[in-house]
Amino acid sequence: MAVYRQAAYLEMERPKDAPAKRETLGALFGELARESVSLARDEVALAKRELQRKLKTIQSALLALAVGAVIALIAALALCAAVIVALAEYVGPWQSALITGLILGMAAGAVIAIGVSRFKHTTFKPEQTLQTLEENKEWLREIT
Secondary structure, eight states, X not given: OHHHHHHXXXXXXXOTTSOSOOOOHHHHHHHHHHHXXXXXXXXXXXXXXXXXXXXXXXXXXXXXXXXXXXXXXXXXXXXXXXXXXXXXXXXXXXHHHHHHHHHHHHHHHHHHHHHHHHHHTOOOSOHHHXXXXXXXXXXXXXXX
């Protein structure tokens, strides 16, 4: 009974805002280590997701390039024959084939330029992950 009164008395003297128990420095460093490992895992997962998104963008760019190349080839074959035959009446057959080839080459170059520009706009650097790593580095500096 006396122990109960003493504990109740001590509880009344402690301000309500004060923490009930202070952790040791070793416990705080242990918690920091656990949290750091968890944070590193989260950062790796974020980098993985970000790279997956970027790979999907690259896949769509490659698909656009492939589809553009196939369409250009089909169009080139169909139009090439028609234009060569039509131009052969006005200029020689070899000249009509040359003109047709140049025009189709320019069209294919435009499609390839579109695909290359999509590649240029895609970076492999996980920018979001690097930004959060910098924030975490600043946070760790503040707490230590």
